[in-house]
Structures are given as C-alpha cells and as structure tokens.
Amino acid sequence: MKFKQGLFFKGYITFYVEGKRPEIFLNKCLAENIPIWDIRRIKSDKCEAKVHLKHLRDVKKIRRMLGYKISFKDKFGLPFILSKLKIKKPLVVGLFLSILLVFILSNIVWQVKIVGVSPEMEYKIEERLDAYGLKKGIFKFSIGSIDDIERNITNELKDVMWIGIEEKGTTYVVQGVEKTIADKEQDNTPQHLVARVEGNIVRMLVETGAPQVSVDQFVNKGDILVSGIIGQDQSDNEDDDDEKEQDGNQQYVHAEGTVIAETWYTSETTVPLTYQHETLTGEQDNQYRLGIGNLSLPIWDIFAPDYSHTLVEKEEKPLYFLNMKLPFSILKKTIHEKDIIKGERTEKKAIQEGIEQAKRELKKHIDFEAKIIEERILHQTLENGKVKLNIYFRVQENIAVPQPIYQGE
Incomplete structure (x- = not known):
C-alpha cells in the first residue's frame, strides 16, 4: 500500500x-x-x-x-x-533566533586562562597567544592548529619548558611550565667535569674543583678534566691507613668550569649539479565549507585561485551547541601559492654548497658557542651529475660535561 x-x-x-x-x-x-x-x-x-x-x-x-x-x-x-506555526509566527521567529544565538555563542572563545606560570611569564604567553589568534571573542573554528601554537610558543619563549593548551567548552586553559634555576642543594651536588669527546686542550677556566689536565694535553672521551674531590692524592702507592686518614681531609665539591679543546670531525655530503626548490610566495587563499558527514557545502570563496603551483593545507573544526558536539564541522582549506625554482650549479658552486651544508649539519651536534676554525676537503668525486665530498673540520669547543660523584667513589 x-x-x-x-x-x-x-x-x-x-x-x-x-x-x-x-x-x-x-x-x-x-x-x-x-x-x-x-x-x-x-x-x-x-x-x-x-x-x-x-x-x-x-x-x-x-x-x-x-x-x-x-x-x-x-x-x-x-x-x-x-499551518499552526504560521499563526504563531512571532513565537517561531523568536525561537529560531534564540537557537541561532545560543549556537553562535557556543562557538566563540569566552575565556583564555593561563595557569602554572609567574605573572611576568603569563603576560608574555598572552602576547604570543594573541599573535597566533587564540584570544577572547573569536570563533573557535578560526583558530589555527593547537599543536602548532604549543610548539611555536615553546620555541619562542626560552624560559618556558612546556606549553599545553586544552579546550574546555568555550574556555581554553593554557598550562605552562617554566624553566627554573635548580635550588642550592642541587647546585652543590658533588660532580666531576669529564671530556665529552677526545681533543687537545687549548685553554681552561676552572671556577670550582681541582684541574686534572693542562693546556696542550690530549684527552680521551670520558677523561676527568676537573675533579670534584679536593685534597685527592692521585698516587697509587699510598698505604691503606694513609688513604683512610686522607679520606677525612677530602672535600667533595660541585666542579664547574670551561675546558676549550681542539676537536676533529669528518663529514660526507652529496650535492647535485641540477636542483629544484619549492618556495612559497606569501600569497594564499582561504576557503570554508560546512561539513556534514562525508558531504561538504561551500560557505565562503568557492572558486579556486589562479595559482600555477599550490600547497594545500586542510583543517577541520567541530561545531558545538552548548557543550554538545554537533555532527557538523567547519572545513578550512588554505591554498598557498608556491614557485618551483629550477637551475644548475657549476662544480665549484656545488663544492661551496656542500661545505655549507656539512657545516649546518655539524652545528646541530656541537655547542652553539663552538667555532669551526678550519675545513678541508679530503676527497671529492663527480659521478652521475653529483659532487660527493669528504670534508674534515677542526673545531674549538667546550668539551667539559658534568659527571656526578657517588658516595664511596
């Protein structure tokens, strides 16, 4: 029927x-x-x-x-x-507008709460949050990636160890952990300074502790550079009774200082003679769509920009009614314009690029105050349109690292 x-x-x-x-x-x-x-x-x-x-x-x-x-x-x-609703049209319109108002208010950020940090650091974090678009009064779906905001603020504020952002309804709670100076008891923990890598001592500046090496001396990795035991006799010929008597005169200290040594590194790198780079021009276009399950309806800027090459970023933001998550979402599509740069290098340019590339890689593994005083190409070949280099570096760096002293050492 x-x-x-x-x-x-x-x-x-x-x-x-x-x-x-x-x-x-x-x-x-x-x-x-x-x-x-x-x-x-x-x-x-x-x-x-x-x-x-x-x-x-x-x-x-x-x-x-x-x-x-x-x-x-x-x-x-x-x-x-x-038909009945037509008779009560003002009531229906009022109900619709009320629901719409509650819906809009449910998707606005009403509070950004920063906890766990000092007032000075709270002000700095608030400034960075404003710069990244996380502030009171904006729509939640217009906020960028929370993970990116957390990572960027942690990298930009050197006094912050960790930043965590949590969404609670229309409130965002920002939890921060500051890098604090260790307390006096921790600073006074007995320790040696030992060699991080092998090298030849260039100069020393010992603040606390007993130096165990001298300038122009070669040291191996793990050798004690500055002892945290003052009054220690290094002779192996003492009697046991003398050693016990001496132990009472020894003083355990927190060894501190800088030991600059000449160290050596080798690096292998390959540089092609032809290259292709992709760079963003800074031009971008934002498109918004309403997502309903597997479907999406255009809301704003439905036409694709006239870019020859693009990089596309997609982001989905859920919508809420009060604290209830709706089966709808705002889909944001950011289209970046990019240029593809192609070119060729001479062998000389490729060698220079290879040296700089190897330097950048080396600096990731040494102290930021270290100085590269010499670089030398040990071997180079040209095969299949690529220059292969074996490069030797001579570096001056602080090789002293702490090593705790345990009771009975």
Whole structure:
C-alpha cells in the first residue's frame, strides 16, 4: 500500500461520512482513484475513514454530488503543524533566533586562562597567544592548529619548558611550565667535569674543583678534566691507613668550569649539479565549507585561485551547541601559492654548497658557542651529475660535561 508511505509529510485527515448507505459514498471515492483506508462502520448510517490532505477537495466534491454529510475527527502530519506555526509566527521567529544565538555563542572563545606560570611569564604567553589568534571573542573554528601554537610558543619563549593548551567548552586553559634555576642543594651536588669527546686542550677556566689536565694535553672521551674531590692524592702507592686518614681531609665539591679543546670531525655530503626548490610566495587563499558527514557545502570563496603551483593545507573544526558536539564541522582549506625554482650549479658552486651544508649539519651536534676554525676537503668525486665530498673540520669547543660523584667513589 504505497499510498501510506510518507503519511507524516503528506498529512491525512480522519473523517466521518453520514447518510443512507455510506458505503456508496466510499465506493465512489475509490472509483475516482481517491485512496481511502482504515474504513470502519460506526453505525448503520455512519462510517469512519482516512484520506490524504491533497484529496480532501475531491472528497468534498463527491459529497456535494451525492448529498452525504461529512465531519472531521482528527488531522495529522507536517502540513497541519506548519499551518499552526504560521499563526504563531512571532513565537517561531523568536525561537529560531534564540537557537541561532545560543549556537553562535557556543562557538566563540569566552575565556583564555593561563595557569602554572609567574605573572611576568603569563603576560608574555598572552602576547604570543594573541599573535597566533587564540584570544577572547573569536570563533573557535578560526583558530589555527593547537599543536602548532604549543610548539611555536615553546620555541619562542626560552624560559618556558612546556606549553599545553586544552579546550574546555568555550574556555581554553593554557598550562605552562617554566624553566627554573635548580635550588642550592642541587647546585652543590658533588660532580666531576669529564671530556665529552677526545681533543687537545687549548685553554681552561676552572671556577670550582681541582684541574686534572693542562693546556696542550690530549684527552680521551670520558677523561676527568676537573675533579670534584679536593685534597685527592692521585698516587697509587699510598698505604691503606694513609688513604683512610686522607679520606677525612677530602672535600667533595660541585666542579664547574670551561675546558676549550681542539676537536676533529669528518663529514660526507652529496650535492647535485641540477636542483629544484619549492618556495612559497606569501600569497594564499582561504576557503570554508560546512561539513556534514562525508558531504561538504561551500560557505565562503568557492572558486579556486589562479595559482600555477599550490600547497594545500586542510583543517577541520567541530561545531558545538552548548557543550554538545554537533555532527557538523567547519572545513578550512588554505591554498598557498608556491614557485618551483629550477637551475644548475657549476662544480665549484656545488663544492661551496656542500661545505655549507656539512657545516649546518655539524652545528646541530656541537655547542652553539663552538667555532669551526678550519675545513678541508679530503676527497671529492663527480659521478652521475653529483659532487660527493669528504670534508674534515677542526673545531674549538667546550668539551667539559658534568659527571656526578657517588658516595664511596
């Protein structure tokens, strides 16, 4: 009975037909292809039936033709609901605007709370958050990647060890951990200074402790440079009794100082003679879409920009009603314009690039105050359009690193 499908959306009426032999009226309706169902006899001259709203005019036409009396019992379906709402139009508009207002307010940032840091650091973090667009009064879906904001602020503020951002409804809680100076007890923990790598001592500046090496002396990795035990006798020929007596005169200190040594490194690198680089021009286009499951509808800027080469970033932000996550989201698509630069190097240029490339890689593994005092190409080849280099570096750097002294050492 297909005519019963979608009754709520079509709407139907339950009616009574009264008169002599009402079945004649009902049969006439069926003969005119008017769907009637749930027919029930109430009395000998009265029947009940249901009919679609769209066929009501045809039913009335047959009533006038045959002279039967019709009365209505119930009305059901969306058309009748909408008809009632038209009467209460101000109420409907007010309800719609109220829901819309709550929806908008549920997707705005109302508070950014910074905890776990000093007032001075709180001010600095707030400045960085404002710069990255996380501030009171903005739409949540306009905020960039939280992971990127956390990482960038941690890198930019040297006095911050860690930043964590948590979303709680319309509030963002920013938790910070500052880098604190170790307390006095920790600073006074006994320690030696030992060689991080092998090298030849160039100069020394010892603040605390007993020097164990001298300038122009070669040391191996792990050798003690500055001892944290003052009054220690290095002779191996002392008697046990003398050693016990000496232990009472030894003083354990927190050795500190700088030991600059000449160290050596080799690096291998390969540089092609032809190259291709991709660079962003700074031009970009933002497109917004409303995501509903696997579908998306354009909201803003639906036309693709006229860029020859692009880099696309996609981001999805959920929408909320109060604290309830909706099955909708805002899809942000950022299209960056990029240039592709192609070119060729001479062998001389490739060698220079290889040396700089090796320097950059070396600086990742040595102290930032270290100085590269010499670089020398030990071996170079040209194969398959690539220059291969074996480079020797001579560096002056602080090789002293702490080593704790444990009881009984």
